[in-house]
Amino acid sequence: MRDRRRAERAGRVGETAAAWWLRLKGWRIVARRVRTPAGEVDLIARRTGLVAFVEVKRRQTSAELDFAIDQFRLARVAAAAEYLAPRYLEPGDDMRIDVILIAPGRALRHIENAWIG
Template structure:
């Protein structure tokens, strides 16, 4: 139980760092930790007419980041994004699924358009 709470806290720290990084890049955070029957979206952000549904993964080491995301997880985020799109997209908007990878001592890595489904 303790490990789960520590992992949860670390995940929230990672999501906060990712949100700040996106803000510095000109994005506006629309929502955090949005749950649907299909899955959860960590961050929903807007920049101009683009809405990004962002999966954030934080790991203890940079080596672990290579295994932090897979097609199964991306498919769940994509399904959740699809069910949420009507809430966050306006006429003429584009959407995409992004991933942000974070590990101590490593530069944050933003993978744009991570899901092409």
């Protein structure tokens, strides 16, 4: 139980760091931790004409990040994004699935358009 709480806290710290990084890049965070029947989206960010559904993974080492995201996890985020699209997209908007990977002492890694489904 303690490990679960620690992981949850670390995940929230990672999501906050990712949200700030996106803001610095000109994105507006419109939602955090949105749950759907299909899965959860960590961050939903908007920029002119584009909405990004963002999966954030934080690990203790950069080596662990190599295994933090896979097609199964991306498919769940994509399914949740499809569910949420009518709520967050405006007419003419494009959407994409992004991943942000974070490890202490390493530069944040932003993978744009990570899901091509």
